[in-house]
Amino acid sequence: MKTILKVKNLIMNFGGLRALDHLDIQVREEEIVALIGPNGAGKTTFFNCITGIFPPTGGEIILFPPKKKSKRANRLKPNKITEIGLARTFQNIRLFQNMTVLENVMIGRHCRMSSGIVGAIFRGKATVKEEEQVVEDSFKILKKIGLSEYVNEIAMNLPYGAQRRLEIARAMATEPFLLLLDEPAAGMNIQETKDLNELILRIRDEEKISILLIEHDMRVVMSLSDHIVVMDYGKKIAEGTTEEIKNNPVVIKAYLGEDIDA
Amino acid sequence: MNKLNEIKKSFLASLWFMFLTFPIMVIRVNTVQKEIEWRWQNMFFVGISVFFLSFAWRFLFRQMASGRKTIEAGGLDKISLMQQIMNEPKMYYPILFAFTLFAATFPFIFNIYQVNIMTTALMYVVLGLGLNIVVGLAGLLDLGYVAFYLVGAYSYALLNYHFGLSFWLALPIGAFIGALFGILLGFPVLRMRGDYLAIVTLGFGEIIRIIMENWNEFSFGPSGIANIPRPGFFGIEFSLQGSIIFMYFFMICLTLFTIFIVNRLRNSRIGRAWVALREDEVACQAMGIDRTKTKLTAFALGATWAGMVGVIFAAKTTFINPASFTVWESITILCIVVLGGMGSIIGVIFGAFILILLPEYLRAFSEYRMVTFGAVLVIMMVFRPQGIVPDIRHRFKHQGSMVLGGKTKK
Structure with missing residues (x-):
């Protein structure tokens, strides 16, 4: 399988604090990779680095978009990285709260549209067509994610689980080849978590989008991931399949602390 | 008991406003005659009017709170008058016509x-x-x-x-x-x-x-x-x-x-x-x-x-x-x-x-x-922190017909 994201020796310093310490991570095509680790391990920092919100102190981030040339993504602006094909959701939901659900998804289509100020004012054929296409596409995406009943609701009035799914829908609208999900199951009940599991698998299987997710809910992690990376104090401490990770003593130590008798 | 409380609140409010407006409403320096006028009757007016206005103020407050509750509970869409006018061509066109007529003849009237x-x-x-x-x-x-x-x-x-x-x-x-x-x-x-x-x-x-x-x-x-x-x-x-x-x-x-x-x-x-x-x-x-x-x-x-x-x-x-x-x-x-x-x-x-x-x-x-x-x-x-006529997000309809700026495009 082809590698689509390669991170080599990634370092991120905040003043004297080293949040990411020589991190190596790879994501391959059509793979679901889970990034786990105790609180403060640097998982979200890692997301922020590869999506361009923080410029990394050192190391390499290389993206391999399908059918296009590979691209070095260090120090690119977040919108450029989204354009290449990396989309993300946020740990604490960051929707455009006062816009409707459909508009939220339409914003996601922004970087795949081209009309500018002149187009907006004269509203020529191309612009009108593009606008209609965007509405159509956004409807389709919402239907796929299962939010079509909320189309014209204001985003902040949505129930919590729907808000999380809308974040995924919005990210999908940018046509990514790799989707980064930051704790998608946080705060969800058992049924919602189950639906989410199905949704993530469907995105991978039907849309052929690879997924890198941070998650604390081990049921989600174990049932979804093809590959797990464990982080602690900014370092990668283990890597492997679910079985390998479950029985890895280093991982158990990081999560539960040292066994006194050992 | 409740009513007594209300009156007490209003009384305090009027006292507070009398104190606040004292310098501008009561004292006036007459620079011509070089003397200070004390307009005590103004203080009296302020006190009385604030006493009654504070009732109205609290009434409006309660109404606003209950309005919010109905929206949250019923989830019913509050459609403003503005929106109603915009959606109804029968009302929209005469109003537009009246405005145009007024604007065109204004300088001659x-x-x-x-x-x-x-x-x-x-x-x-x-x-x-x-x-x-x-x-x-x-x-x-x-x-x-x-x-x-x-x-x-x-x-x-x-x-x-x-x-x-x-x-x-x-x-x-x-x-x-x-x-x-x-x-x-x-x-x-x-x-x-x-x-x-x-x-x-x-x-x-x-x-x-x-x-x-x-x-x-x-x-x-x-x-x-x-x-x-x-x-x-x-x-x-x-x-x-x-x-x-x-x-x-x-x-x-x-x-x-x-x-x-x-x-x-x-x-x-x-x-x-x-x-x-x-x-x-x-x-x-x-x-x-x-x-x-x-x-x-x-x-x-x-x-x-x-x-x-x-x-x-x-x-x-x-x-x-x-x-x-x-x-x-x-x-x-x-x-x-x-x-x-x-x-x-x-x-x-x-x-x-x-x-x-x-x-x-x-x-x-x-x-x-x-x-x-x-x-x-x-x-x-x-x-009304959202303004006189709050911004309304557009609603889109599926299947080709799209609502843009209040007008339906087919």
């Missing part, structure tokens, strides 16, 4: 003084709509908006003084220079938000004004520039009265033009990007929106209107000096946007008319103008 005031109000409508792009849509709190207004006015005055440029040439040039200054201000403040942005823009507005006040060789300092020609129309020169009426009609056209452009911008890709920027900057970037470009276009397009109205202001008054462009102007325009409803075009139009026309027609109470103004703002912010 009322005297020149009224026409002049109306022109000023229309200028503030355009200014408000321009600032609405920056503050209402893109969410960038700009307290130095008047700087672009000044730039527009001075570009016409100076270009005319030195090169004899006509009004019609100066209009696009003024708009362009305004936009240029918008970008100039936009660059250093790209990373700023909220309070910090407000302070920097406030400083920018003051700097521009102070430069104009002190750079005598360039701008003729505080004495300003006089004898700026009024606009002609294809070689026709107007009399004073004709020129005022012409200005009025020109402003009507410009206002309609502005509404048209701003409405189209708002419902476009770029307009959505502005609102997204207002809602969440980080998420907006993560969704592939170029923050730099979006902010700069907001600043530039907002400033364009200020530049244009600046040119018109210079032509209308035929005299400009820096004193016309104080920070107070910026605040008035900002109040228009906030009072009218951030992001809402109809709201801004209402806001401009209320804030500009009311003080003119209430000249009889000019002593209390500022007090009333403050009170209106406080009451608005308490009871």
